[in-house]
Amino acid sequence: MRGLFAVVMLDLKRLWVDRVRLVSSLIQPLLYLFVLGSGLGASSTLGGKGYLHYIYPGVLGLSLLFSSVFAAMLIVFDRQIGFLKAVLVAPVSRLAIALGKILSGALQALVPATVLLVLLPLLGLDLSPAALVELVGAMLLAAITFSALGVATAARFRSTTVFPIISNAVLLPMFFLSGALYPLDRAPTWLRLLAHVDPVAYAVDLMRGAVLGRTVYPPLLSIAVLTGFIVVLTWLATRVFAAGEDT
Amino acid sequence: MIDSPAAPSPALEARGLHKRYGAVHALRGIDLSVRRGEMFALLGPNGAGKTTLFSILATLLRPSEGEARVLGFDTVRERVQVRQRIGIVFQEPALEGKLSVRDNLYLMGLFYGLSSRAAKARSIELLRMLGLEEVAGREAQKLSGGQKRRVELARALVATPELLFLDEATLGLDVDARRQFWAEVRRYVGAGGSVFLTTHYMDEAEPADRIALIDHGRIIALGSPQELKARVGGGVLLLATDDDAQAAAWLREHGHHPEVSERGVLLVEPEPATLLPVLLAGLPVRTRRAEVHEPSLEDVFLKLTGRALEGGPAKPAPRAAGGRP
Numbered sequence: 001m002r003g004l005f006a007v008v009m010l011d012l013k014r015l016w017v018d019r020v021r022l023v024s025s026l027i028q029p030l031l032y033l034f035v036l037g038s039g040l041g042a043s044s045t046l047g048g049k050g051y052l053h054y055i056y057p058g059v060l061g062l063s064l065l066f067s068s069v070f071a072a073m074l075i076v077f078d079r080q081i082g083f084l085k086a087v088l089v090a091p092v093s094r095l096a097i098a099l100g101k102i103l104s105g106a107l108q109a110l111v112p113a114t115v116l117l118v119l120l121p122l123l124g125l126d127l128s129p130a131a132l133v134e135l136v137g138a139m140l141l142a143a144i145t146f147s148a149l150g151v152a153t154a155a156r157f158r159s160t161t162v163f164p165i166i167s168n169a170v171l172l173p174m175f176f177l178s179g180a181l182y183p184l185d186r187a188p189t190w191l192r193l194l195a196h197v198d199p200v201a202y203a204v205d206l207m208r209g210a211v212l213g214r215t216v217y218p219p220l221l222s223i224a225v226l227t228g229f230i231v232v233l234t235w236l237a238t239r240v241f242a243a244g245e246d247t
Numbered sequence: 248m249i250d251s252p253a254a255p256s257p258a259l260e261a262r263g264l265h266k267r268y269g270a271v272h273a274l275r276g277i278d279l280s281v282r283r284g285e286m287f288a289l290l291g292p293n294g295a296g297k298t299t300l301f302s303i304l305a306t307l308l309r310p311s312e313g314e315a316r317v318l319g320f321d322t323v324r325e326r327v328q329v330r331q332r333i334g335i336v337f338q339e340p341a342l343e344g345k346l347s348v349r350d351n352l353y354l355m356g357l358f359y360g361l362s363s364r365a366a367k368a369r370s371i372e373l374l375r376m377l378g379l380e381e382v383a384g385r386e387a388q389k390l391s392g393g394q395k396r397r398v399e400l401a402r403a404l405v406a407t408p409e410l411l412f413l414d415e416a417t418l419g420l421d422v423d424a425r426r427q428f429w430a431e432v433r434r435y436v437g438a439g440g441s442v443f444l445t446t447h448y449m450d451e452a453e454p455a456d457r458i459a460l461i462d463h464g465r466i467i468a469l470g471s472p473q474e475l476k477a478r479v480g481g482g483v484l485l486l487a488t489d490d491d492a493q494a495a496a497w498l499r500e501h502g503h504h505p506e507v508s509e510r511g512v513l514l515v516e517p518e519p520a521t522l523l524p525v526l527l528a529g530l531p532v533r534t535r536r537a538e539v540h541e542p543s544l545e546d547v548f549l550k551l552t553g554r555a556l557e558g559g560p561a562k563p564a565p566r567a568a569g570g571r572p
Contacts, residue, residue: 002357002360002362003358003360005357006354006357006358007358009354009357010343010354010357010358013346013350013354014343014345014346017345017346018345081339081340082337082338082339082340082341083339083340083341083342083343085307085337085339085341086335086337086341086355086402087358088307089305089306089307089330089333089335090330090355090358090359091327091330091331091358091359091360092358093327
């Protein structure tokens with residue numbers, strides 16, 4: 001427990017002193033929302049506010065996905081400069097290191113997501129307290145899933161040159177397949193099938209359910225799938241950390 | 248092996264360690280034992296296997312064969328017990344540059360299971376001990392090289408380890424910073440700590456109680472600095488000539504066994520001072536400089552391997568009297 005606390009404390013302190021990263025994580029969601037919202041909204045048949053409301057959960061997903069995965073990618077930097085070794089030789093269980101990294105990544109991703117949450121009234125979205133609780137719960141689950149995905153991936157890499165590849169070959173397709181920007185139930189079959197294995201699809205759908213009250217997947221199914229992803233990815237990350245430098 | 252409870256286990260013990268990376272055989276059967284309270288140096292050129300051996304002993308790598316015990320605990324099966332009892336200064340920096348010195352130490356304390364309060368108290372104690380109080384609030388990245396290394400040492404000492412691992416710990420430091428660092432290490436040994444260090448500077452290995460010379464993944468000699476030097480036998484004769492290759496050839500013809508190094512032609516002789524005038528008179532090339540000295544660790548390595556230690560001596564030259572202490 002103390003080990004987990006140490007890992008999270010270290011990362012949060014590092015975020016706090018890294019003002020550039022902190023400020024950009026506050027501005028980034030605004031860009032996502034207004035550029036996507038006004039750009040795509042103008043050309044959408046759903047039109048104006050309606051489309052903005054529709055993509056709001058998608059933008060939340062986009063922000064959570066990229067922020068948490070990039071927070072996790074700092075592990076690769078740490079490994080390159082040798083800092084990770086100092087953490088790995090500490091008498092902390094490997095599960096605590098993996099969970100700590102996942103939790104800290106999720107918390108870091110929730111910073112920009114909270115900015116988006118505060119903007120809700122400005123977008124003319126009036127959520128009941130119950131819906132708001134649902135939305136926050138869905139966001140937490142999404143943040144932890146994406147962070148686990150990031151940590152399980154980043155733990156394996158030795159070099160930062162893979163970042164753009166991850167971003168272009170993994171994150172963007174995951175995001176575009178997820179139905180964050182368009183309704184999945186009207187998408188072609190091949191796309192719908194691919195979305196079935198995309199955790200982003202379940203996360204966005206769950207958040208959309210809280211905002212708009214309708215979902216593609218049953219909410220309980222989404223929760224189960226995301227929890228499953230978290231368990232498997234945490235196990236994978238723990239295994240990599242346990243192997244030390246021998247991987 | 249079984250440790251009798253009466254005799255405490257050695258600080259460190261390795262048996263038949265091998266490490267292979269694919270086709271590369273980095274360690275080829277390492278056996279060694281470090282006593283408690285001992286300062287033990289692993290000396291060898293770059294690529295000899297020092298860091299691999301270090302990483303295995305420090306629980307970061309698994310050996311392909313053999314086993315190692317640190318403070319009585321197996322480095323693979325009892326990693327956590329080992330990790331709780333050792334402190335490590337790595338070759339690479341292990342500080343978060345943007346965090347203050349104080350925060351770096353505090354966080355490491357948390358990693359070693361100290362409570363928040365205990366970690367704070369321990370950081371303050373270490374900062375005082377190592378004379379780092381003035382820089383406590385400064386960002387780690389803004390320190391000088393010597394200060395950074397002392398903070399690394401403080402970081403390694405956070406959990407009050409019984410055994411300290413130092414991997415090329417003073418690489419790239421100037422003479423004063425290096426001296427200050429080793430003074431702190433000796434203080435730790437004086438207080439009952441054990442040290443296992445790697446280096447390719449012979450003068451860093453010199454103050455160690457015992458030294459293991461490593462080359463191509465094997466320990467080629469092990470003993471106190473005096474024992475190792477005695478292996479060379481007699482004294483060392485160093486001749487810098489206009490043509491060292493020709494000089495060596497001539498010496499070989501006359502029944503000597505010269506080694507050519509960057510410094511010149513090296514001879515190990517039982518009576519070097521008596522031989523010197525004979526050689527000076529007979530050599531077919533002009534001798535620019537001749538030197539007779541007690542064997543150094545460098546000479547031991549050269550004699551055993553026929554090659555010089557990379558990096559050469561760490562100190563440029565002894566300072567003239569009257570220079571800064």
